[in-house]
Amino acid sequence: MSSSKTVLSLDSEAVFSLKDGINFKKSPDDGKCYIIYKENGELKACKNQCKHQGGLFIKDIEDLDGRTVRCTKHYWKLNVSTMQYVNPPDSFTQDELDVVMTDEGGLQLVEVIVWDPWLADPQDPQELQEGEVSYLTHACMELQLGGKKMIFDPWLTGPAFARGWWLLHEPPADSMERLCMADLIYISHMHSDHLSYPTLKSLSATRPDVPIYVGDTSRPVFWMLEKRQVQLTNINVVPFGIWQNIDEHLRFMILKDEVHPELDTCIIVEYKGHMILNTVDCTRPNYGRLPHNVDLMMSDFAGGASGFPMTFSGGKYTESWKADFIKNERKKLMNYKAQLVKSLQPKIYCPFAGYFVEAHPSDRYYKMFTILCTNSVLGSG
Ligand code: FES
Numbered sequence: 001m002s003s004s005k006t007v008l009s010l011d012s013e014a015v016f017s018l019k020d021g022i023n024f025k026k027s028p029d030d031g032k033c034y035i036i037y038k039e040n041g042e043l044k045a046c047k048n049q050c051k052h053q054g055g056l057f058i059k060d061i062e063d064l065d066g067r068t069v070r071c072t073k074h075y076w077k078l079n080v081s082t083m084q085y086v087n088p089p090d091s092f093t094q095d096e097l098d099v100v101m102t103d104e105g106g107l108q109l110v111e112v113i114v115w116d117p118w119l120a121d122p123q124d125p126q127e128l129q130e131g132e133v134s135y136l137t138h139a140c141m142e143l144q145l146g147g148k149k150m151i152f153d154p155w156l157t158g159p160a161f162a163r164g165w166w167l168l169h170e171p172p173a174d175s176m177e178r179l180c181m182a183d184l185i186y187i188s189h190m191h192s193d194h195l196s197y198p199t200l201k202s203l204s205a206t207r208p209d210v211p212i213y214v215g216d217t218s219r220p221v222f223w224m225l226e227k228r229q230v231q232l233t234n235i236n237v238v239p240f241g242i243w244q245n246i247d248e249h250l251r252f253m254i255l256k257d258e259v260h261p262e263l264d265t266c267i268i269v270e271y272k273g274h275m276i277l278n279t280v281d282c283t284r285p286n287y288g289r290l291p292h293n294v295d296l297m298m299s300d301f302a303g304g305a306s307g308f309p310m311t312f313s314g315g316k317y318t319e320s321w322k323a324d325f326i327k328n329e330r331k332k333l334m335n336y337k338a339q340l341v342k343s344l345q346p347k348i349y350c351p352f353a354g355y356f357v358e359a360h361p362s363d364r365y366y367k368m369f370t371i372l373c374t375n376s377v378l379g380s381g
Pocket of ligand 1: 055056072073
């Protein structure tokens with residue numbers, strides 16, 4: 001189900017003045033910017049809004065064909081003649097706006113608005129009791145929803161990312177017991193601070209049949225379970241954007257990420273008509289379309305797991321360069337999250353999934369070893 005709205009209108013004079021190639025236009029109504037590409041009398045159009053984190057495009061001066069725009073935020077490039085991003089290569093397609101010519105020779109840019117699946121079968125909010133949501137650790141949250149216990153992304157023991165990340169907070173002493181008593185567990189994606197095999201190994205020894213739910217991503221969340229000695233027998237892969245009804249008061253829906261649809265997901269849980277939105281690590285959850293005014297929103301707020309540039313050394317990658325880089329990246333991410341929260345206006349916002357330390361004390365040995373090896377390779381040791 002979808003509806004459409006006109007986001008920009010141009011009169012015949014403005015249409016006549018469109019030049020071949022890239023044209024930037026601003027709506028006088030709301031100040032939003034659009035790109036219109038003209039070639040052989042044909043027109044294509046899109047919002048001037050980068051798919052990555054909503055940056056503004058400008059002309060790419062390196063593109064001599066005049067078909068590419070460059071994002072001012074992190075320099076992604078979009079070929080507007082095809083609406084394909086060329087950097088990152090083979091990655092995303094920009095959503096096009098419909099170009100509708102009017103009888104008077106003007107044009108309208110029309111946005112097709114995709115129906116918001118969480119609006120299906122709305123429920124009236126009912127009264128709640130206190131203490132139904134408990135934080136366990138990192139991205140692991142326990143929801144007590146009436147008679148049902150739901151747990152998100154249980155990482156309760158062991159390291160993640162090949163000993164690179166360790167839990168900052170000790171989980172509650174009974175957290176494993178609580179996990180074993182869960183009625184449903186949601187695992188958002190395959191990264192090991194969300195899909196923790198040490199945790200699942202302990203869980204499967206006690207409750208192999210605990211219902212686990214994951215989204216139907218093209219890269220499966222679970223693989224090589226047996227090799228990892230994890231025997232879970234009740235893994236449910238669910239389609240995106242469809243309510244999964246658990247009982248008369250509880251349902252949830254998994255949605256995909258726009259930037260990493262092959263692996264990242266987020267979730268909406270609704271209990272007695274109250275909504276919890278957990279965007280987890282999604283870069284642009286559900287293509288930027290999310291419910292407003294939810295009762296509780298949770299999201300990550302820390303930098304990603306990429307080894308760049310921490311594992312780089314030499315040249316410009318000094319310790320102070322890295323410190324500045326990290327500071328700036330954190331600032332950018334925090335700003336982005338703040339904007340998202342501001343636009344969605346949840347009643348409560350809970351930043352989570354950032355509580356880890358990057359080195360266990362015992363890892364000092366490995367760090368020293370790496371530095372010694374690097375120095376000896378560079379001939380400075
Ligand atoms: S590259 Fe455009 S917002 Fe990041």
